[in-house]
Amino acid sequence: GHQYANILTETKGRVAIITLNRPDALNALNSPLMKDLNDALRVYDADEGIGAIVVTGGEKAFAAGADIKEMQPLTFVDNYKKNFIGDWTGVTTIRKPILAAVNGFALGGGCELAMMCDIIYAGDRAVFGQPEIKLGVIPGAGGTQRLTKAIGKSKTMEQVLTGKFMNAEEAEKAGLVARVFPAASLLEEVLKVAKTIASYSLPSVLMAKEAVNKSFEVPLSEGLHFERRLFHSLFATEDQKEGMDAFQNKRKPQWKHQ
Numbered sequence: 001g002h003q004y005a006n007i008l009t010e011t012k013g014r015v016a017i018i019t020l021n022r023p024d025a026l027n028a029l030n031s032p033l034m035k036d037l038n039d040a041l042r043v044y045d046a047d048e049g050i051g052a053i054v055v056t057g058g059e060k061a062f063a064a065g066a067d068i069k070e071m072q073p074l075t076f077v078d079n080y081k082k083n084f085i086g087d088w089t090g091v092t093t094i095r096k097p098i099l100a101a102v103n104g105f106a107l108g109g110g111c112e113l114a115m116m117c118d119i120i121y122a123g124d125r126a127v128f129g130q131p132e133i134k135l136g137v138i139p140g141a142g143g144t145q146r147l148t149k150a151i152g153k154s155k156t157m158e159q160v161l162t163g164k165f166m167n168a169e170e171a172e173k174a175g176l177v178a179r180v181f182p183a184a185s186l187l188e189e190v191l192k193v194a195k196t197i198a199s200y201s202l203p204s205v206l207m208a209k210e211a212v213n214k215s216f217e218v219p220l221s222e223g224l225h226f227e228r229r230l231f232h233s234l235f236a237t238e239d240q241k242e243g244m245d246a247f248q249n250k251r252k253p254q255w256k257h258q
């Protein structure tokens, strides 16, 4: 496959694995890394052989935030003119499910990147936080918005205003993380989930993701309307007939569209 400078890519069956790979800087996120990540995600999103994508980091860090050394000299005008971070959010435009497997630190932009994914799984020694306040700034890639939606106002205010870290257990209890696994088996467990998702009919998987994400954007009545329309439309697929026929005949469905 394609070689990237800041990430590693690999596929296992219908699952793609992207590993953030700047270990010397604890996978600190910079523009070249985010470009590699977004490029690889777009390639897999378009790849008919892929049904789900796992994004992971290293043992010590998923990502310790945006690169502070690079950010320190930036000015308001630089940031504004170049729309700094504006082009880092390509993750949220990917249609296939993205599972974050977080071992170690997911801080600042690292936590924000994990929250741009669809499901977060954590190793038991993972650490989450939005410590930007300690650097004289605030979260810049969704931390104040997505964390509030994930864990509520009070817990988010505490994280964002004090910069304190949250361990994996707390993150799971708060609802930021779907499940916690022993660090050594995290990737294997997440791959199992990704394999399951990738085994289903792709149109229903894409619509399920789209419908859940809609709930973050529109009032309940609009979200329910959108869900109903998608639900109805799936009855136009061969895979709805196949899935329901297979259930009745107690056999495994043979999906036409993956």
Ligand code: CO8
Residues within 6 Å of the ligand: 024, 025, 026, 028, 029, 064, 065, 066, 067, 068, 069, 085, 088, 105, 107, 108, 109, 110, 112, 113, 131, 132, 135, 138, 139, 140, 141
């Ligand atoms: N940027 C650049 N380099 C970093 C970063 C970072 N965010 N984090 C760690 N490093 C580097 C260190 O400078 C060090 O390099 P060197 O050996 O050259 O000095 C190396 O990684 C190892 O780090 P430490 O020696 O500090 O390791 P420790 O185990 O002592 O500590 C910590 C680990 C606690 C993770 C510590 O490194 C730390 O606090 N890091 C900074 C965490 C942080 O403040 N993150 C928020 C950054 S601001 C931000 O993310 C804004 C969001 C913008 C949007 C992003 C969009 C996706």
